[in-house]
Amino acid sequence: DCTIANMQKQSFPKRRTRQTSRPLKLVHSDICGPINPPMDTGGCYAINFIDDYTRYTRVYIMANKSEAPGALKLYIQQTKPVSGDTLQCLRTDNAGKYYSAGIEFFLQDRSIRHE
Numbered sequence: 001d002c003t004i005a006n007m008q009k010q011s012f013p014k015r016r017t018r019q020t021s022r023p024l025k026l027v028h029s030d031i032c033g034p035i036n037p038p039m040d041t042g043g044c045y046a047i048n049f050i051d052d053y054t055r056y057t058r059v060y061i062m063a064n065k066s067e068a069p070g071a072l073k074l075y076i077q078q079t080k081p082v083s084g085d086t087l088q089c090l091r092t093d094n095a096g097k098y099y100s101a102g103i104e105f106f107l108q109d110r111s112i113r114h115e
Contacts, residue, residue, distance in 0.1 A: 088111075
């Protein structure tokens with residue numbers, strides 16, 4: 001239709017609006033894989049952690065999805081000394097790989113909200 005052809009598109013925002021006011025207040029995470037062919041290290045999966053405020057990204061290579069809780073613990077241990085802040089909220093896609101009794105207890109014990 002002519003009306004659709006004449007419609008103006010909205011442009012993308014020039015700047016990204018932050019949802020947070022400081023580092024580690026919100027971290028997004030996802031697991032991707034299996035990666036085929038496997039990496040030289042033998043890893044078939046990758047887990048990423050992206051800080052919402054700084055957009056700093058860290059990626060860990062894993063052989064199995066079951067290594068995700070260990071990668072999360074390592075991420076928390078490695079980021080606290082650098083930033084001085086502690087993780088407050090972890091946002092994932094709610095897939096089962098993050099939901100285990102051990103990891104939920106680990107997050108609750110450190111007052112980290114899981115979305």
